[in-house]
Amino acid sequence: MGSKQQNIVILTGAGISAESGIQTFRASDGLWHNHSIEEVATPEGFAANPSLVHRFYNERRKQLHDTDVHPNAAHHALAKLEREYDGKVVVVTQNVDNLHERAGSRNLIHMHGQLDKARCNNTLRSYQWLNDLDESSVCECCSKAGNLRPHIVWFGEMPFLMDQIQQMLEDCDLFISIGTSGQVYPAAGFSKHAQICGARTVELNLDDSETSATFDQSIKGLASSIVPEFVEQLLAVK
Ligand code: APR
Structure with a gap:
């Protein structure tokens, strides 16, 4: 799992908010x-x-x-990681809801608005x-x-803060993708970019995404259970 001072970038998509009652985009009822x-x-x-x-x-x-719409255990786990991890943690979300901030994440970029x-x-x-x-x-x-x-940010428009995100991808040691189908660029290309620049890449998702095969590690399951488990593993590293 590496040392406890890693630089971590976390990309989130609609899947992290699904269990909070917010529809994803590409599910059959999406x-x-x-x-x-x-x-x-x-x-x-x-x-x-x-x-x-x-x-x-x-x-x-x-x-x-x-x-009825509240942050779920996955949002809370990422806020806890930001609070308790010795290294730097930033969440880059494609989601336009406010569940990360309601859970307590502060180092947060809303790339899609x-x-x-x-x-x-x-x-x-x-x-x-x-x-x-x-x-x-x-x-x-x-x-x-x-x-x-x-x-x-609509289709055909440039996501926000791309220069800053690009730099963070180049500087990170660990890139984690959560609940995104990997179909929409530029976000879908972040893991490859981080990997080429030396980061370990991990995907946490319910189903196989378009980019699953390119990650160093892919963990399948509901965000509300696999994200807190993964966060506890990161926090347990001395
Ligand atoms: N836990 C983990 N993953 C889940 C869960 C869950 N409970 N429920 C669904 N997922 C996964 C699905 O398997 C899917 O791979 O989340 C992913 C959601 O994919 P999309 O609906 O395509 O959403 P996203 O990847 O965020 O879309 C990207 O596309 O429509 C545009 O701008 C919009 O930001 C959005 C972008």
Whole structure:
């Protein structure tokens, strides 16, 4: 398992939030099963039909206030790792929910954006946004309706903080991927990049992903059980 001062980068995807009651994207009953990606998750879709796109993300945002939706044992385990591990731990999430931060993770990058924020298309300023968003919503920066969009990275857009992530992948000793199908780039390429730069790579996922075979180690199971177990192993190393 190595020494206790390793530099760890953890990539998470929808699978880590599945047991908290948030749908994944590509399961047979997943989010993309009922929706057209082009209509609700591209800049072109937003330009063509903003109210449809707002409705789609308003529904998702409402889930963040759902009293049944809580961080699960996997989110809590990663927050504990950040608190108690001697080395550096950063979580890079593709998820737009707020479950990592609710569990206590602080060294966290939301590379695909955040449901609980809106962004002005004009000034690019982002705002905490917990209510419904629509075409009449007014941003503080322009005091004008119609400029705000969900703070979400859509298909065809560049994920956030890629330079910083790239550097972290090059510097890490251990790369861990949790609950992601490995179908969406650039995140799907992170493990290979980290591995080429010398990191050990471990995948924790329910099923085989597109990239399972390329990891040094692949552990199958529910995130709520395999993530806490793996974290305890890391913390047990002296
Ligand atoms: N525990 C562990 N893994 C799980 C669990 C669970 N309880 N439930 C599902 N999984 C796994 C699935 O086996 C699958 O491999 O999580 C993965 C989820 O895959 P996707 O639905 O494709 O989600 P993700 O990989 O996060 O999608 C990447 O694509 O749609 C875009 O921008 C969106 O961020 C998203 C990106």
